[in-house]
Amino acid sequence: MSDRYTVISADCHAGADLLDYKPYLEKRHHDDFDAWAATYVNPYEDLLADTADRNWNSERRVTELAADGIVAEVVFPNTIPPFFPSASLMAPAPTREEFEQRWAGLRAHNRWLADFCSLAPGRRAGVAQILLNDVDEAVKEIRRVKAEGLTGGILLPGAPPGSGVPELYSASYDPIWAVCEELDVPVNHHGGSASPPLGDEPAARAVFMVETTWFSHRALWHLMFGGAFRRHPGLKLVLTEQGSGWIPGVVEMLDYYHDRLVAAATKAVGATAATAESKFGAGLAASMGRGPSEVWRDNCCVGASFMRPHEVPLRHRIGLDKIMWGCDYPHDEGTTPYSREGLRIAYAGLAREEVAAMAGGNAARVYGFDLALLDRLAAVHGPTVEEIAEPLKEVPAAATSPAFAPGGSVRVW
Template structure:
């Protein structure tokens, strides 16, 4: 029996914060102020272009800001943020940039927030990232036990400066690193030039994360369906570049995550990569995977995690293939596509028939381990605000719940548990 009186310790692995853009000026090196003024002067034209392309819906935007004016201040106001987190039952959070995902009014300088990409001017990109990182460190310091700040890291620039920013962010109290999902015309992430960066991140125990946002929007024209169909693919793409090139073999302490891209795509990808490595007919004709000493699923379980924002029922049904411990729930506060301000209702509709022990892992325990949260300190917060299993519609009698999932749990990764054909000598089927 699981103790039904023990509240859930909930950690959002994907939340957002950022100043109204013009207020970043004090955090920006003065030599970039003129460039910053030019950037600010282009805001209205950028917003108009977003509206033209359908990325911004004027009617929705007006309604969103009118209905949530007070709560949205939690994007940069620490006291309001604490109130919103408490209301959602969220004890701790991992904080990414860009609080405003509708009008981009809180974009980090020079567009290096969620739009961080490898093609930005290296000097402006680093300056904008450092300005946000300085502010974020101050913001998280208001209640460090509840916030793990994600430093922006324009990794495609000068490696020495990048490594220096890792050390500076660590000293400032930030706990993770967001790198561009796209490198555009710069070196891909299998390039050994990045090894000092991976090594520094591993030594600092700062997970490296990609986040959805950047994409080749110039290719889409006004066909927004193309964008939404592949926007989650770009943050995932670095995964196979890093895995197959041996990054996780050379840097076993490196943790790598993918945020706000779901995890529905991972079971099929993992099945495909494992069967290639383990000897499927299609993989035998290719060069040996010399950089890898173990099958891909072992690197997934050791090095990789998924900040599966607004985790869906379909994804929870696949959790034994993905790995329960590899799924980290997120609220996406304060973005409209997230669960705020109805997180408690959302959790009930999503997790009501998931075993309590597994729910605790996905809602908070795994995130606490990955990001190094102070669990005793957060437990005190959870005792005050955290929902009980009964609040999620979960029953004290867990035996029927466990039984209902037994077959899926035993099958797990079916290509490894005997529920699939063995690889060697079988062919492509």
């Protein structure tokens, strides 16, 4: 048995430099791309800084992650795809007029990502992007990116109020769930991707911080109560960078409402006067199937980015086989270059097999990484078991990740 951990970050971000997307667009979009790029003003300071190339400089990225003890990564988007007003993770849903160009932009990103992942064979699981406006096109793209070798699954866009697309519990998305089940493609829902626009008032940023994770959590109960997992029992849902401490309480709450509605509807069968609650629950058991806690156990995982110490005592209630640590490279809130310290502050004192599962084993299983390959890399770059077992006594002065924030409590939503 190796004396080092094989660390896989289940949450990293990448994308091409703006103009480098052009070769990945179909030629019929090149003139429009030139016009768009000529007037585009990037809204993100980190994508204009001298460190922006961490998003697309493969050699730099491999070197920095390896120095941080990380040998593989799940790669979510970060930079601006063609024809988008902002990063696609946060961009509003396209209008009918924008739809074709936005799809072209996402396909360009997916093509670029496949090439980017190929530069570090076996070390990157790229997460492809889709739109929900056209389910048939989404299914075609899922098949295409799977064939191109992207193993990170798809990024499920949010459907915030006012988005103009059906809510995620809608059966209209069944073809997407079906192809993901068929091809063993994880469905990833990333924090920050489902909030409605809040405007430019001074309080908007604070309100966003309070509400953004809740809006991302909604995908969990939408798919559960919508019956997606009953109709597609092999479907895998991963909730990433949304924290993890909220999960036990929310799943218990969902069980409560599920049981209450199903029980009321069952008792009302044959009764002359049904209660309002029984009407709400009518058909739920048949359409949903298993209860929320069973669905969580069988179908769901959490990308627990920079897992914080107050979340760790809940690991058995969340499920040790569900938790996938992530460093969030190259974001400021990520743990790089202090990921060893981030692992220590969370996992020091835990059993070796527990740390191995959360730090890399679970991600290898969910995303299909070859552990034999990664174990060989970890034998050189991975943090030692002894190192991670040592409690962190002093937070690095330059650390900016919430993983190192003092105090903290378990979120209830």
